[in-house]
Amino acid sequence: MKTESTDANTSDQGLITLAHGAGGRVMRQLIESICVEAFNNPALALLEDQARLDMAEIAAHGDRLAFTTDSYVVDPLEFPGGDIGTLAVNGTVNDLAVSGARPLYLSCALILEEGLEISRLRRIMASMSDAAGVAGVSIVTGDTKVVPRGKGDGMFINTSGIGVIPQGVELAASRCQPGDCVIVNGTLGDHGAAILQARGDLALEADLVSDCQPLHGLIARMLAVCPQVHALRDATRGGVAGVVYEFAEASGRAIRLFEDQLPVRPSVRGVCEILGLDALHFANEGKLVAVVPREAADSMVAVMREHPAGRDACIIGEVLDGPAGSVQISTLMGGVRLLDLPIGEQLPRIC
Amino acid sequence: MKFVDEFRDPALAKQLLTRIAQRMASPVLQARAPIRIMEVCGGHTHSIFRYGLEALLPQTLELIHGPGCPVCVLPREHVDDCLAIAAQPDVIFTTFGDAMRVPGSRQTLQQARAGGADIRMVYSPLDALQIARENPQRRVVFFGLGFETTMPATALTVQQAVGKQVDNFFLLCHHITIVPTLKALLDDEDVCVDAFIGPGHVSMVIGLEPYGFIAEQYRKPFIISGFEPLDILQSILMLLDQLVEGRAEVGNQYSRVVHEQGNIQAQQAVAEVFELRERSAWRGLGEIDQSGVRLRTRYAALDAEREFALRSTRVDDPAECRCGEVLKGQLQPQQCPLFGSGCTPAQPMGALMVSSEGACAACFQYQRNDSQ
Numbered sequence: 001m002k003t004e005s006t007d008a009n010t011s012d013q014g015l016i017t018l019a020h021g022a023g024g025r026v027m028r029q030l031i032e033s034i035c036v037e038a039f040n041n042p043a044l045a046l047l048e049d050q051a052r053l054d055m056a057e058i059a060a061h062g063d064r065l066a067f068t069t070d071s072y073v074v075d076p077l078e079f080p081g082g083d084i085g086t087l088a089v090n091g092t093v094n095d096l097a098v099s100g101a102r103p104l105y106l107s108c109a110l111i112l113e114e115g116l117e118i119s120r121l122r123r124i125m126a127s128m129s130d131a132a133g134v135a136g137v138s139i140v141t142g143d144t145k146v147v148p149r150g151k152g153d154g155m156f157i158n159t160s161g162i163g164v165i166p167q168g169v170e171l172a173a174s175r176c177q178p179g180d181c182v183i184v185n186g187t188l189g190d191h192g193a194a195i196l197q198a199r200g201d202l203a204l205e206a207d208l209v210s211d212c213q214p215l216h217g218l219i220a221r222m223l224a225v226c227p228q229v230h231a232l233r234d235a236t237r238g239g240v241a242g243v244v245y246e247f248a249e250a251s252g253r254a255i256r257l258f259e260d261q262l263p264v265r266p267s268v269r270g271v272c273e274i275l276g277l278d279a280l281h282f283a284n285e286g287k288l289v290a291v292v293p294r295e296a297a298d299s300m301v302a303v304m305r306e307h308p309a310g311r312d313a314c315i316i317g318e319v320l321d322g323p324a325g326s327v328q329i330s331t332l333m334g335g336v337r338l339l340d341l342p343i344g345e346q347l348p349r350i351c
Numbered sequence: 352m353k354f355v356d357e358f359r360d361p362a363l364a365k366q367l368l369t370r371i372a373q374r375m376a377s378p379v380l381q382a383r384a385p386i387r388i389m390e391v392c393g394g395h396t397h398s399i400f401r402y403g404l405e406a407l408l409p410q411t412l413e414l415i416h417g418p419g420c421p422v423c424v425l426p427r428e429h430v431d432d433c434l435a436i437a438a439q440p441d442v443i444f445t446t447f448g449d450a451m452r453v454p455g456s457r458q459t460l461q462q463a464r465a466g467g468a469d470i471r472m473v474y475s476p477l478d479a480l481q482i483a484r485e486n487p488q489r490r491v492v493f494f495g496l497g498f499e500t501t502m503p504a505t506a507l508t509v510q511q512a513v514g515k516q517v518d519n520f521f522l523l524c525h526h527i528t529i530v531p532t533l534k535a536l537l538d539d540e541d542v543c544v545d546a547f548i549g550p551g552h553v554s555m556v557i558g559l560e561p562y563g564f565i566a567e568q569y570r571k572p573f574i575i576s577g578f579e580p581l582d583i584l585q586s587i588l589m590l591l592d593q594l595v596e597g598r599a600e601v602g603n604q605y606s607r608v609v610h611e612q613g614n615i616q617a618q619q620a621v622a623e624v625f626e627l628r629e630r631s632a633w634r635g636l637g638e639i640d641q642s643g644v645r646l647r648t649r650y651a652a653l654d655a656e657r658e659f660a661l662r663s664t665r666v667d668d669p670a671e672c673r674c675g676e677v678l679k680g681q682l683q684p685q686q687c688p689l690f691g692s693g694c695t696p697a698q699p700m701g702a703l704m705v706s707s708e709g710a711c712a713a714c715f716q717y718q719r720n721d722s723q
Contacts, residue, residue: 266352273355331403333359333361333407333580334364336403338718
């Protein structure tokens with residue numbers, strides 16, 4: 001990479017200016033020296049207005065396209081365990097993967113705020129490129145805009161993704177059946193807690209790292225071993241509680257979680273205890289919730305635990321007949337209570 | 352997790368519940384049943400619902416969810432004051448997160464922030480002071496809210512602001528104090544409470560002595576309690592023991608945190624900075640004598656009430672709201688005709704639906720299926 005660039009418009013000492021989004025020479029230099037180089041693939045290198053994808057190559061993977069889009073606006077841009085770039089890749093990869101699709105192509109649209117350090121942009125593009133490499137996807141088309149200082153939060157990224165769903169794979173929230181088990185692939189709330197700490201206004205010292213990771217490898221393994229998985233979703237904003245609610249509502253069933261089975265890291269629990277928050281509502285960026293028939297649940301957990309993204313997989317709940325759309329928790333004390341969704345953002349309690 | 356898991360041990364909880372049931376079966380208590388215990392503090396209310404404790408207790412033992420949630424009892428006109436201050440273009444208004452969603456007569460602070468007001472959530476009043484030092488050209492107002500739990504931090508911040516000559520920092524003081532309100536409840540003929548689960552964090556600051564009159568004059572057992580399920584169950588057992596033996600004493604279950612004298616340094620800071628108001632308004636309960644504090648005259652320069660010449664007019668809850676009856680234990684949350692229909696946590700009408708520590712909000716959040 002041209003990290004030694006002496007050109008003021010792309011040098012690491014420089015800042016993003018409005019010229020970088022104006023469509024002229026400066027913008028072209030930026031895109032070529034940072035994005036094209038980082039993402040390094042033939043479709044992008046053509047610098048046409050669109051990526052051109054080979055139909056036969058796509059069709060070889062399955063019989064349906066999966067297509068998704070997501071925008072990333074995280075503050076701070078870099079945090080323990082990742083940055084906005086890794087999020088933008090893994091988030092969209094995971095949105096594709098939970099349909100059972102093999103993720104193939106991403107787009108990358110950048111909205112940069114005037115004044116962003118070019119060194120930072122280069123760092124984030126490099127980690128996007130690394131994340132895409134790990135996930136086995138190509139970033140094949142993109143766009144760059146610059147907004148005046150104060151009109152953006154450093155940078156925003158939108159990624160859209162295309163994947164292909166293999167024949168016969170049918171995952172749907174509506175398929176949850178009474179008796180099914182609810183499984184997660186690891187600890188809850190790591191990303192939400194890491195971001196809360198990285199914002200620096202908690203004045204807490206804790207070892208908190210985002211769980212940002214791609215899930216398609218784990219999911220492919222899960223589907224290979226147990227094709228009868230009923231429902232699968234990644235638990236991002238809204239946390240595992242949000243996904244479980246979606247499952248209960250879409251299937252017209254009830255779901256009961258077991259409080260004593262919920263995997264939460266001690267450091268994340270500490271944050272929750274101090275602030276009066278619940279890890280079930282915290283965001284994750286590398287966690288999935290699967291609903292599988294009871295008879296397949298134990299072998300599914302065993303298979304997941306063999307995969308690096310599923311080391312702490314466990315059963316956290318079960319699907320019940322009804323009442324439709326309700327989510328309950330059996331508490332440590334032996335009672336049962338409702339698990340409610342927060343109204344808006346979770347607000348820390350004062351006492 | 353240390354100091355947490357020990358107090359959530361299901362096997363120990365079962366033992367305590369068995370002993371509670373034994374006490375309740377004693378002839379003395381059977382003759383008095385139902386036994387009504389008020390938990391004063393909103394933190395206890397939240398734990399009781401979160402761990403589903405009510406369902407595990409004997410049916411002849413009723414828990415009454417008391418007035419100890421400072422956010423719930425915050426009158427609407429005070430939120431209007433906050434909004435009026437936050438609307439000044441040169442003001443940065445800082446507050447604990449809890450207050451963001453409390454409705455004033457027209458708006459919440461959250462809505463005002465969306466409308467362009469510079470309103471920032473802080474975790475400590477010292478953060479607000481720091482914001483003031485970083486923004487010398489702006490007036491930075493901290494909304495002081497809560498009981499004696501949060502009062503000392505506000506007092507220390509006020510002392511620091513003066514000591515460090517930060518002259519753009521102001522305090523809008525709505526700190527309130529729980530003891531006069533307990534007295535008002537005890538004097539109310541509608542309130543029948545046999546014993547009290549006393550507040551933990553407030554007592555950490557004020558100690559045991561201020562509650563003495565409850566045992567001596569009103570003959571009600573009073574146990575200061577921690578917030579974990581075992582704390583609460585043990586406190587209930589300690590209260591029942593007193594009732595069985597005909598005693599009325601102030602006891603301390605939460606001795607790992609609360610000392611008999613409280614925190615003397617904190618008390619001194621509070622006394623140096625604040626003085627009692629003649630009376631203060633509590634949402635759902637009305638005006639109660641000497642139940643709130645204001646800045647002493649020597650700190651008048653920091654007083655946001657003076658700086659912004661506030662003239663709020665009293666805004667009553669809608670007449671259908673029956674929060675007062677719920678607070679006094681005359682009505683269960685689900686028995687209020689507005690519960691879950693006209694009044695929900697997303698659109699609270701009455702005080703007790705406002706914060707997650709309010710009896711109605713906790714009930715709605717954790718139990719509403721039972722009522723449907």
